[in-house]
Amino acid sequence: MVWTSRSRSRRSFLTMAGLGGLALLSGCGKGQDDGRVTIRIGYQKNGVFLLAKQRGAFDQALLKAGAAKVEWVEFASGPPLLEALAVGGIDLGGTGDTPPIFAQAAGAPLLYTAVQKLSGKAGGILTPANSGLTSIADVKGRKLAFTRGSSAHNQAVVALESAGLTLDDVQLVNLGPADAAAAFAQGDIDGWVIWDPYFTLALQQNNARVLLPGGSIGNGGAAYALAHRDFAAKHPGLLSAALDALAADGLWAEQNRGAMAELMAKETGLPLDLMRDTVERADFAYTPITQDVVAAQQAVADRFHRLGVIPTPIKIADAAWTGWKGA
Incomplete structure (x- = not known):
């Protein structure tokens, strides 16, 4: 990776x-x-x-x-x-x-x-509305962004494992929340593991789509x-x-x-x-x-x-x- x-x-x-x-x-x-x-x-x-x-x-x-x-x-x-x-x-x-x-x-x-x-409801994995991704399995080989060492890192691991994938199966992009928000808005990443308020802001302002809600990733x-x-x-x-x-x-x-x-x-x-x-x-x-x-x-x-x-x-x-x- x-x-x-x-x-x-x-x-x-x-x-x-x-x-x-x-x-x-x-x-x-x-x-x-x-x-x-x-x-x-x-x-x-x-x-x-x-x-x-x-x-x-x-x-x-x-x-x-x-x-x-x-x-x-x-x-x-x-x-x-x-x-x-x-x-x-x-x-x-x-x-x-x-x-x-x-x-x-x-x-x-x-x-x-x-x-x-x-509960895990205050975040999740987002994808651009036009990305074509419909499940976490579709992230294989694509760019997945999160902040290394943050809670999103663990969420990414758990989500990928649920689809039989590992971190080695995706292109990892280590970005802080502000930089990731800019990259997401520009269409430079395919998936983004993030928490609120960035999660809701992207849904409201950047035409984001929820690929996997946080409440379904592990125990929250x-x-x-x-x-x-x-x-x-x-x-x-x-x-x-x-x-x-x-x-x-x-x-x-x-x-x-x-x-x-x-x-x-x-x-x-x-x-x-x-x-x-x-x-x-x-x-x-x-x-x-x-x-x-x-x-x-x-x-x-x-x-x-x-x-x-x-x-x-x-x-x-x-x-x-x-x-x-x-x-």
């Missing part, structure tokens, strides 16, 4: 650990003169972490629990967020199921601390709240308070989807009707890490090792933090 990319190649976690830019951010739970700490949260412009940043209840809960300050750091996707976590640039952040597998395989000191179990997958191991060891009370607050924001989002859509539209600049559509399909609830959660994530990791995508096997249980029992 051959990977191509229009965007700058993502450096490995081990390489990033030596870079000065991220090194300037390092030092989990940055200390204050009064002995309290500043907690640094990594987020993307979607979901509960964005809501937590904007709504303000999260910050208030952390300050009440003893934090000196809460700082928010924005990332375009999960892999760079975990690159920052790997070198101590952030203490807590959220990604889909695949980025932490790549990070753990590269030795990142991360911990799974809470999970969002996903998961998203995780991930913490730096040192932060969890030094400040387990603050981490639990953060997860309590995150779960409360997730519950608020579940119960106030209209308001959540308005917030997302304001933050992303995307149309409100589009955000209403995506929010209706989204999953927001955070729950504790259990043995079943660990087993499901282990299956994903084993799949990537079997395919040679990660060089050595990893044990998810070694990175599972069960100190949070739920809000």
Whole structure:
């Protein structure tokens, strides 16, 4: 299989650990003169972490629990967020199921601390309306785009296996969401594995057609709240308070989807009707890490090792933090 990319190649976690830019951010739970700490949260412009940043209840809960300050750091996707976590640039952040597998395989000191179990409805595999593809089997020999190391990577593997195919049977195109959106609009790729809001935006604006809905790909997958191991060891009370607050924001989002859509539209600049559509399909609830959660994530990791995508096997249980029992 051959990977191509229009965007700058993502450096490995081990390489990033030596870079000065991220090194300037390092030092989990940055200390204050009064002995309290500043907690640094990594987020993307979607979901509960964005809501937590904007709504303000999260910050208030952390300050009440003893934090000196809460700082928010924005990332375009999960892999760079975990690159920052790997070198101590952030203490807590959220990604889909695949980025932490790549990070753990590269030795990142991360911990799974809470999970969002996903239906998979907020994404899937798209194809141009005039591509002629009618099933995932038709992607054989064609250009299939997704972000390497993202949750879409796992979805691509599972979808292809359902048709008796592997990654070697397609032309893999490694593109971030923005670059892939441009390539899709120009007709340069035949299939695109992607999540919302890009998924719905392509349906509405780029004459896309759903080749395989996300809800039919595996069990829907998961998203995780991930913490730096040192932060969890030094400040387990603050981490639990953060997860309590995150779960409360997730519950608020579940119960106030209209308001959540308005917030997302304001933050992303995307149309409100589009955000209403995506929010209706989204999953927001955070729950504790259990043995079943660990087993499901282990299956994903084993799949990537079997395919040679990660060089050595990893044990998810070694990175599972069960100190949070739920809000």
